[in-house]
Amino acid sequence: MRRLRDLLRSAILRGTFPGGVLPTEAELMASYGATRATVRETLAVLRREGLIDRRPGVGTHVVVKAVMTQLVEAHGVEPPGQESLLNRRLRARELDRSMIPLPHLAADRLGVPAGVPCLRLEYVSLFGDEPHGMATNYVLNPEAGRMRDQPFVHDWYALLNEAGVGYEQSEFVCGCAPADAATAALLGIAEGSPLITIEQVISDASGRPFNLAYIHVRGDRFLFVSSAARRH
C-alpha cells in the first residue's frame, strides 16, 4: 500500500498520467502485483488527500497537479525563471501590517534586544485562487521603515525589491507540522493537515539579520526541488 501510494502520488503530482486518467484497478493490480483490496485502499488514501476523484463507470481522475519551486529561488537570492512562482505569479493578501515592539523570542533569534520597534507583516500567499501558504514576518529598522507603506502585491522578495531593501543571505529551517484551526481556515484545508514549516532569516550585506519569518506552505501540492552535485 505504502509503496504503491508513493509511486502513484509522485506520478499524480508530476502530471504524468495522460489526460489525467489513472490506470484501472485491474491494471494497477497487474502492474504492481497488488491485491484489489490494496489498490482500493491506496486509491482511497489518495482521494482523502484530495489528489484524485473516483466515479463509478468513469474511472479515476487526477484533480490536482503539483507546483514545483526550485529551493534556491524560494530563498530569493537567484533571479526567478520565467515559469517560477516567484516571477510575480503569487498574490499577497495581507492579514496584518503593524509596527510593534519585537517579541522576546523573535529578538533572541535576530540577536537584538526585545522591544525594539519592528514591522510585523502577516499574509496569505495565493496562487491563482488557491492559497499557497501563509507567513508572519518580523522586520527590523531601518528596513521596516522603508517597507511600512510599500504596497504588497506579489511575493515577499518583490516587496523587498520594490521597497529598495537589499539583502544578501537567506537561511531556512524546514520541517512540518499539523495546521492549527486558524491557519487551516485561512488556507482552506482541514485542521491537522500537514504543512511545511519554514523559519527564515534574511540578512543584509554585512551579515546582519533583519527579517525573521515563520512560513507555512501547503506541502501537499507546492513542492520544493533541491539539486546538488559533488564538487571536485
Next chain:
Amino acid sequence: MRRLRDLLRSAILRGTFPGGVLPTEAELMASYGATRATVRETLAVLRREGLIDRRPGVGTHVVVKAVMTQLVEAHGVEPPGQESLLNRRLRARELDRSMIPLPHLAADRLGVPAGVPCLRLEYVSLFGDEPHGMATNYVLNPEAGRMRDQPFVHDWYALLNEAGVGYEQSEFVCGCAPADAATAALLGIAEGSPLITIEQVISDASGRPFNLAYIHVRGDRFLFVSSAARRH
C-alpha cells in the same frame, strides 16, 4: 495563538530555554500581550504535538529537541561534519531487500523500461532509539548487484560507499503528507501525523539516474537547514 505557537515551537526545537523550562503563563501573557486563554491554548497545541510536558506545580518543560541536518549533507554529495546525522549516527533497520522487476512508475521516473531487474531496499532509519524516518529505494544494475549483499548499518550514503557505488548528483522533490497507518506504526507516531516527503533521484558521473527513493522523515523534530547567498 498562531504567532505565539510559531515562536515557542522554534525556541523549543532549538533548545533555547535554559534548563528546558518554559516561562510561566503569566510571563508569556506579559511578553506577548496574549490572554491567558491564548497562552493555554498554545501550550495545549504544543503538548499535543509532543514537544512539551506540563505538570501542575512544576511548570512546563521541553521534552524534545530538534536534530538539524544541513540539506546539502542530506543530499549525500558533501562530506558530513563531525556532528552530522550522516556521520554514522543513524542506524538502519531493514524491512525488505529483494530483487524485483522495476515497477512501471518507478521505471518512468528513472527513464528505463518497466520490468528490468532492480534492488528494492526498504528500511527504517533510527537516531538513537528514535525512528527518524523510513525509505523505499529502487536501485538499477549494475549498482544493484554490488549492493545486493552489502551489510546496511548506518545511512544510505555509507551503504553506497561501502558497496563501492559512485554517484555524482542528487535531486530532492520535497513536500509533506499525512502518515498512513503502516508508516505511522513503524515510526511510532499517530496515523495522520505530518511527515516530510522526499522523492530522491541519484545519478552517476554520466548523469544516468540509477537510484529512486521515496523517503518519509519525521519533520516535527528532524529539521533541514538550507542556506543561500547571492552570487556576484
